[in-house]
Amino acid sequence: MSDLLNHYTTRQESILKSIRNLVERETRSREESRLNEIANFVAGQLREIGGQVELIPHSGYGTHLIARFNFDHDNADQRVLVVGHLDTVWPVGTLERLPFRITPEGRAHGPGIFDMKSGIVLAIESLRTISSRKLATKRPVTLLLTCDEEIGSKTSRALVEDEAKNAAAALVLEPPITGGVVKTGRKGIGTFTVRAIGRAAHAGLDPAKGVNAIVELAHQTLRLAALNDYEQGVTVSVGLIGGGTALNVVPAEASAKVDVRFWTSEDGERIVSAIRGLTPALTDAQIEVTGGINRPPMPRSEKNIALYEHARTLAAELGFDIRDDVVGGGSDGNFTAAMGVPTLDGLGVDGAGAHAEHEHIIVDDIPRRAALLTRLMQTA
Numbered sequence: 118m119s120d121l122l123n124h125y126t127t128r129q130e131s132i133l134k135s136i137r138n139l140v141e142r143e144t145r146s147r148e149e150s151r152l153n154e155i156a157n158f159v160a161g162q163l164r165e166i167g168g169q170v171e172l173i174p175h176s177g178y179g180t181h182l183i184a185r186f187n188f189d190h191d192n193a194d195q196r197v198l199v200v201g202h203l204d205t206v207w208p209v210g211t212l213e214r215l216p217f218r219i220t221p222e223g224r225a226h227g228p229g230i231f232d233m234k235s236g237i238v239l240a241i242e243s244l245r246t247i248s249s250r251k252l253a254t255k256r257p258v259t260l261l262l263t264c265d266e267e268i269g270s271k272t273s274r275a276l277v278e279d280e281a282k283n284a285a286a287a288l289v290l291e292p293p294i295t296g297g298v299v300k301t302g303r304k305g306i307g308t309f310t311v312r313a314i315g316r317a318a319h320a321g322l323d324p325a326k327g328v329n330a331i332v333e334l335a336h337q338t339l340r341l342a343a344l345n346d347y348e349q350g351v352t353v354s355v356g357l358i359g360g361g362t363a364l365n366v367v368p369a370e371a372s373a374k375v376d377v378r379f380w381t382s383e384d385g386e387r388i389v390s391a392i393r394g395l396t397p398a399l400t401d402a403q404i405e406v407t408g409g410i411n412r413p414p415m416p417r418s419e420k421n422i423a424l425y426e427h428a429r430t431l432a433a434e435l436g437f438d439i440r441d442d443v444v445g446g447g448s449d450g451n452f453t454a455a456m457g458v459p460t461l462d463g464l465g466v467d468g469a470g471a472h473a474e475h476e477h478i479i480v481d482d483i484p485r486r487a488a489l490l491t492r493l494m495q496t497a
C-alpha cells in the first residue's frame with residue numbers, strides 16, 4: 118500500500134470524527150449565525166496547520182472563508198484553487214430525525230455529509246498532511262469555502278472568479294457521481310419567473326369582461342415546454358406555478374418559475390432570448406419575464422480532460438481507477454471552468470443521496486479519496 122494511503126487508513130477514525138463534527142453543525146443556506154460559527158471553527162483548524170485565513174462575512178448569508186497555504190512558493194504566479202461550500206440544503210432540526218450514524222455496511226449517514234461536509238474534511242486533512250509531513254508541492258494552494266452555493270452563489274461568485282484568475286487548476290470538493298465518478302462537465306443553468314397579467318372579473322356575473330391570467334400562463338407553459346430539446350441537452354422545466362385569488366374571480370395574475378439547463382453558451386443565449394421574447398396569447402393579457410442565466414456551462418473541455426487524466430494517473434499510482442462523466446447539476450466549478458481554468462469536480466468521498474433522505478458516504482472510501490486529493494493539491 119502507498120505510504121499516503123497507509124497514512125489516511127491509519128487516520129480514518131479521526132477523519133470520520135471530524136466529518137461527524139461538521140455534520141452535527143447544521144448549516145442550511147441563510148442560517149447566518151450558524152454559517153458564521155462553522156466558518157470560524159474551520160478557520161481555527163486551518164490556522165493551526167499554517168494557513169493564512171481571511172473571513173468574509175455577508176449579512177443575511179454567513180461567512181466565506183479563504184485559506185492560503187504558500188508551501189514555500191512565495192512568488193508563484195499561479196496557485197491551485199480548491200473550492201467547497203459550507204452550506205447545506207437541510208433545515209435546522211433535520212439531525213433529530215436523521216442523526217449521524219454508521220450502518221453495519223459501513224455507510225455514514227447525516228444531513229449534508231455527502232454534499233459536502235466530508236469533502237471539506239478531506240481538504241483540511243490533505244492540507245494538514247502536506248504541512249505536517251512537509252510534502253513537496255508544485256504551487257501554493259488556496260482553499261475557498263463559500264456559504265451560499267446551494268442557493269446559487271449570489272454573494273460568493275465574485276470571490277470564486279477572483280481566485281480563479283490566478284489558478285492553474287480548480288479542484289471542486291462536491292460529491293462524486295455514485296461509484297466515485299468525477300465530474301468533468303456540468304450544464305449551465307438559468308432561472309426565470311414568467312408572470313401573466315390579465316384582468317379580474319366576477320366569474321359568474323361578467324366573466325367575459327375578464328382576462329384569465331391562468332389561461333394565459335397555460336399557453337406560455339406549453340410554449341416553454343416546446344423549447345425542450347433533450348437530444349441537444351436543452352431542458353426547460355416549469356417547476357412552480359401560482360395564481361388566482363378566489364374560485365369565483367377570473368384571475369388577474371399568475372406566475373411560473375422556470376428552470377433552464379444547457380450544454381453550450383449559444384444554446385443558453387438562444388433560450389434566454391426565446392423566454393424574454395414570449396408574447397401574450399390572449400387579447401389584453403401581458404407577460405413579464407424576469408431572471409436569466411446564473412451559472413455558465415462547464416463544458417467537458419480539453420483542459421478539464423487533461424486534468425482528469427492527470428488525476429487518473431495519480432489514482433493509478435495509489436492503486437485504484439477513477440472514471441469521469443458529465444452532469445446536469447451546477448456547482449461553483451461552472452464559474453472556474455468558464456474562466457478557462459482546468460476544473461475537476463466531484464472530488465468528495467463516494468456515497469449517494471445528495472439532497473435526499475438517504476444521503477450517505479462510504480466510510481472505506483475515505484483514505485483513497487483523501488490520498489487522491491492530496492496528490493492533486495501537490496501536483497496540479
Ligand SMILES: [Zn+2]
Nearest residue numbers: 232233291292
Ligand atoms: Zn454541493
